[in-house]
Amino acid sequence: MDIVHALTNGFGVALQPINLLLVFLGCLVGTLIGVLPGIGPISGVALLVPLTFALKLPPESAIILLAGIYYGAMYGGSTTSILLNIPGETSSVVTTLDGNQMAKQGRAGPALAVAAWGSFIAGTLSVVGLMLLGPLLAKWAIRFGPAEYFALMIFGFSTLSALAGKNMAKALISTLLGLMLATVGQDPQSGISRYTFGLLQLEDGIDFLVVAIGLFAVSEVLVLLEEKTPNAVRTRVGRIYLSLKEFVFSLSSILRGSVLGFLIGVLPGAGASIASFVSYTLEKQLHGARGSFGQGDIRGVAAPESANNAAAGGAMIPLLTLGLPGSGTTAIMLGALVSLGVTPGPQMFQQHPAVVWGLIASMYVGNAMLLMLNLPLVGLFVRLLSVPRWFLLPSVLAVSFIGVYAVNNNPFDLLLMTIFGLMGYLMRKFDFPLAPVLLGLVLGYLMEINLRRAMAISNGDVSFLFSSPIAIGLWLLAGLSLLAPAILSRFVKREALGDDEI
Amino acid sequence: MSDRVLGILVLLLALGYGWLANRLEVGFFSDPVGPKPFPYLIAACTVLAALWLIARPDPNPQWPPRAFGPAFALVLGSLVAYAYLVVPLGFILTTTLEMTLLSLLFGARWWQGLGGALAFSLGVYLLFTYGLSVPLPAGKLLGLA
Structure with a gap:
């Protein structure tokens, strides 16, 4: 009853003309980012945050726009995977396996359609999950004190380090570099300057947007500079349809992908890429010889595309209820919300219902919008x-x-941005994951405080940090998460996974 | 091998970071913990992670051919120059120059690059300053403001 009432109010926010326009804009920009290889959702969201500040958007409108880009990119990523064998995002790499085979057999239409329908169903189910589980988790987390929060951060960083890259030592170093950056500037409690090297510009700390844009957008341009890839690609898309038979055939894969993707999305560090890989592998193991995986099985498109969308929805849960983002994109959303005076956390459901429920309602609207936008317009996006x-x-670069x-x-x-661009370039070369730097930077202050x-x-x-059952549980989970790579490697080849830049 | 060198650099960074924390002068009006222990904690963890990396390095990364070096240095240099020139020369001129340079490095003909860069810089300048009221430097040469 509570939820119905809250959701009604949420739709009241989401259906305001300005917010409807922003959902549309977010979904459109997200799809474009998804289609274009080279610009990931992190860069996209980071580049649009200054715009939301400049337009003086209220927090609910800003987050509606940013979230639209995030899940919109998941829709767009599949298009080029299927048609051109070029994944638009890391989360759609696995879709190329069966999707491109289908396209080569002249079944691009059903492949694109099942990706769109799977994304829609998974996206919608994950919002239902967010709506039902979010308030419960928030109610539980409201009792967290500083000791529990500190343990929660440790848990978040340890899962992140375990899952974010191929080499755990490197992921850990990335996280720690982010924490080092977080300590630059005036210490809020004692008032002394740390690590400013006498530069006045560093007194207020290093802005997360400068780091995000340098580390992701600028370094991406630097990396692409040395790649000699074909300049422009042209392709034709036929009619996009899905027969009822094909839909029924892939429905169970869509549903399994949705549940799995959602659960993986909730974990910090394990984003849409891992979700899509694991769900593909699961389908392959379930159907084994009876399927034609790798040769154009429609379920090999349905499952990972559903999973990556569900993961995007799941990732909103720790962000909204605990204030603990699990990925680079949600870290930027956290930074943007804090700058707008809304601190995500257990109190947010009570203190800022318009933001939380407006966002949830907008995600229902956005998913439907993406389905309507994608089915008829794929040809246009590909152009x-x-x-x-x-x-x-x-x-x-100009943006x-x-x-x-x-x-x-x-x-x-701009100088700092260049330095972080160079740092991002070197980190990409040495296979260090980039997202943990951003998470360390955004969360470092909270962790220390x-x-x-x-x-x-x-x-x-010091024993106070281990004094409550919740804190002890979180410390244990943090320890256990270090075993996660061993479990994960049973499902996925670590080398197959790229850097999870979601 | 290059991971081992990198590990040693990270180790030095961690030690330097910890040493700088040690040199902080804390006044009387601070909380019981103060501003030092958190950096110490980070430094200690970084030392461990660096030693781990030195013990178990990955294979060497793939570097671009040496001939690519000058182009890369040119881009980095131009980005630094951009930061210094954008206020005196204005957004439109500096961005046009920067974009033209990059377009050429990405394989455009000079007239394509220059045309695209000028159109884009002018377009976003007008959009941001007049449409969205985000102030961008007008510059002293092209006094558009």
């Missing part, structure tokens, strides 16, 4: 791939300049 790279990539400059109106940030509060309560007694 975007004929925009030459010599125009597209410099334009991304990065605007985004970074708009943060503080200070060209110093909770540690210091806990120590203030206990008068410096």
Whole structure:
């Protein structure tokens, strides 16, 4: 009853003309980002945050727009995987296996259609999950004190380090670099400057947008600079339809992919890429010899495309209820919300119902919108791939300049952006995952403040951190999460997984 | 091998980071923990992670051919120059130059690159300053403001 009432109010927010327009804009931009290889959702969201600030959007409108880009990108990623064997995002890599085979057999239409319908069903189911589980988790987490929060962060960082990259030592170093960046600037409790090297511009700390845009957008352009890939691609798409028989045939795969993707999405560090890989592998193991996986089995498209959309919905749960983002994109959303005066966490469901329920309602609207947008317009989106790279990539850089400059109106940030661009380039070369840097930066302050509060309560007694059952449980989970790679490697070849840039 | 060198660099970074925390001067009005222990914790964990990396390095990464070096340096240099020039020269001029340079490196003909860069820079400048009221530097040469 409570939920119905809250959701009604949420739709009241989501259906306001400005917010409807923003859902549409978010879904459209997200689909474009999904289609275009080279621009990931993290760069896309980071580049649009300054715009939401400039337009003085209220927090609910801003998050509606940013979330639309996030799940919209999951829809778009499948298109080029199927048609051209080029995944638009890492989360659609596995879709190329059967999707492109289907296209080669002249069944591109059903492949695209099942990806769109699977995404719609999974996206909608994951919002239902978010709506039902979110308030429960928030009610439970409201009792968290500083010790529990500190343990929660440790748990988040350990799962992240275990799952985010191929090499755990490197993922850990990425996280720690982010935490180091978080300590730059004036310490809020004692007022002394740390790691500013006498530079006034660093007193307020390093802005997460400068880091995000440098690390992801600029470094991506630098990496693409050395790749000599064909400039423009053209392709034709036939009619996009799905027969009832094919739909019924793939429905169970869609549902399994949705549940699995949702659960994986909730975990910090395990994003849409892992979800799509694991669900594909599961389908293959279930149907084994009876399927034709790798040779154009429609279930090999349905399952991973459902899973990556469900993961995007699942990832909103820890963000909204605990204030603990599990991926690079949700970390930027957290940063944006905090800048707009809304701190995500257990109190958010009570203090900012318009933001939470407006977002949930907008995700129902957005998923339906994406389905209507995608089925008839795929051909149009694919034509975007004929925009030459010599125009597209410099334009991304120009928009990065605007985004970074708009943060503080200070060209110093452009220098920082260049430094982070170089750092991102080197990290990509050495196979360090990038998202943990962003998470460390966004969460470092909260982690330190909770540690210091806990120590203030206990008068410096460290055992206070392990004093409550919840805290002990979280420490144990943190320890267990270090075993996750061993479990995961039974399902997925670690090398097959790219950097999870979702 | 290159991972081992990197591991040593990370180790030095962690030690330097910890040493800087040690040099902080804390006044009387602080909480019981103070601003030092959290950096110490980070430094200690980083030292361990770096040692782990040195013990178990990955194979060497694939580097681009040496001939690519000058182009890469040119782009980095131009980005630094951009940061210094954008306010005095203005957004439109600097962005056009930067985009043209990159377009050429991405394989455009000079007139394609220049035309695309000028059109895009001018377009977004007008969109952001007039449409969205995001102030971008107008510059002293092209006094458009």
